[in-house]
Amino acid sequence: MAVFEYVALDHKGRKKKGVVSADSSRQARKDLQDRQMMPISLEQVDRKAENSPFTKWLGREKIGAKDLAMLTRQLATMINAAAPVEEALSMTAEQTDNPSISKKLMAVRSRVTEGRRFSEALALYPDDFSSFYRSLVAAGEVSGAMGQVLQRLADHLEKSQQLRNKILTATLYPCMLAMVAVTVVIILMTFIVPKVAGQFESMGQTLPFLTRTMIFLSDGMREYGVFILAGLALVVFFFLRSLKEEKFRRRFDGWMLRLPLLGKLVRGLYAARLARTLSTLIASGSPVMEGLRSAGHTMQNLVMREAVEKMVTQISEGTSLSRALRNSGVFPGIVIYMASAGEKSGQLPDMLEKSADYLESDFETFIATALSLLEPGIIIVMGAVVALIVLSILLPILQLNTMALG
Numbered sequence: 001m002a003v004f005e006y007v008a009l010d011h012k013g014r015k016k017k018g019v020v021s022a023d024s025s026r027q028a029r030k031d032l033q034d035r036q037m038m039p040i041s042l043e044q045v046d047r048k049a050e051n052s053p054f055t056k057w058l059g060r061e062k063i064g065a066k067d068l069a070m071l072t073r074q075l076a077t078m079i080n081a082a083a084p085v086e087e088a089l090s091m092t093a094e095q096t097d098n099p100s101i102s103k104k105l106m107a108v109r110s111r112v113t114e115g116r117r118f119s120e121a122l123a124l125y126p127d128d129f130s131s132f133y134r135s136l137v138a139a140g141e142v143s144g145a146m147g148q149v150l151q152r153l154a155d156h157l158e159k160s161q162q163l164r165n166k167i168l169t170a171t172l173y174p175c176m177l178a179m180v181a182v183t184v185v186i187i188l189m190t191f192i193v194p195k196v197a198g199q200f201e202s203m204g205q206t207l208p209f210l211t212r213t214m215i216f217l218s219d220g221m222r223e224y225g226v227f228i229l230a231g232l233a234l235v236v237f238f239f240l241r242s243l244k245e246e247k248f249r250r251r252f253d254g255w256m257l258r259l260p261l262l263g264k265l266v267r268g269l270y271a272a273r274l275a276r277t278l279s280t281l282i283a284s285g286s287p288v289m290e291g292l293r294s295a296g297h298t299m300q301n302l303v304m305r306e307a308v309e310k311m312v313t314q315i316s317e318g319t320s321l322s323r324a325l326r327n328s329g330v331f332p333g334i335v336i337y338m339a340s341a342g343e344k345s346g347q348l349p350d351m352l353e354k355s356a357d358y359l360e361s362d363f364e365t366f367i368a369t370a371l372s373l374l375e376p377g378i379i380i381v382m383g384a385v386v387a388l389i390v391l392s393i394l395l396p397i398l399q400l401n402t403m404a405l406g
Helices: 025-034 053-058 065-080 085-095 099-113 118-122 131-143 146-201 209-242 246-258 262-283 288-296 302-316 321-328 333-345 348-405
Strands: 002-009 015-022 038-044
Touching: 002 025, 015 025, 025 038, 065 085, 065 099, 065 146, 085 099, 099 118, 118 131, 131 146, 131 262, 131 288, 146 209, 146 262, 146 348, 209 348, 246 262, 246 302, 262 288, 262 302, 262 333, 262 348, 288 302, 302 321, 321 333, 333 348
Parallel strands: none
Antiparallel strands: 002 015, 002 038
């Protein structure tokens, strides 16, 4: 069954765009006519073009985190209302305003109608539906509680999105403040200082050391500013490129974990992600080992991901989850303690969920405190730099006044 993109007129003469799944273009036209729509154009979706490198480079092919959470919630609601998976996919595709998402959902639906499992059909778009997402769907298929699993998955995605939004919102103002500060300093050094320096040099007097330093820096920024920016851009480019190499990335990730304060923060954030993901998977019916393997794929830090892989090996040999967490040496004590309590009480998913809540709350508190100190810090540094620039301009004037009075 193929997926077709159409432009058609409805019974009121309004132009509509969308996608329809059918065995052939003729069947697709008939389906549209049965829905009282007159096709104007009908074109089969080219999956290769949709997944082309150029489209990926533009970033338009990937479903956003917010959209993914929303469509998962819609699917969960419809499946809980006893709608078949293919019907839920079709209805969700029709309700979305994003053509790319609609095409993908219809393509997934076409695979489901061909007889494939929902989790297998989602593998058509691995960049959109991660291995964690597909593992949860597969667990729902096995347990027969697809609606509840999707509901739990939607909750997980929404909580993750809320955490990202909090971090973004909290860092937006300090970043803008820093950009304004840097812009003000650049304008002062490249436009104001050179004009004032020209006036002082015409007087033929010896300028103070601070003034000569500022003039030297100003000349350097004007003459070599483009090269400095190009050099910084190259450094950033090669750094980001090096991060794609596994050896360099492992060293960098390990260094991040060893930092005095930031390392603890990074470990806590990734531990919270692992605990919440593992909790969701186990509560949905996945075995601990399979859940841990799937949860490990969500870890972007290579050192912690490799630690999770070692934990999977240890658990397969009979080690408990809490013992494997302790042996890894990279996870906070709260996760180890809560996992141990969960194993003893038989409430492992709930205990992991609570540890994730605690770590995320601790992370949010730290970020709020750090940013509350960062904002006045930026203002103080900016004020000090501007004060130095102004002082370098005033010193020669004060020197002239002193000479005149003498």
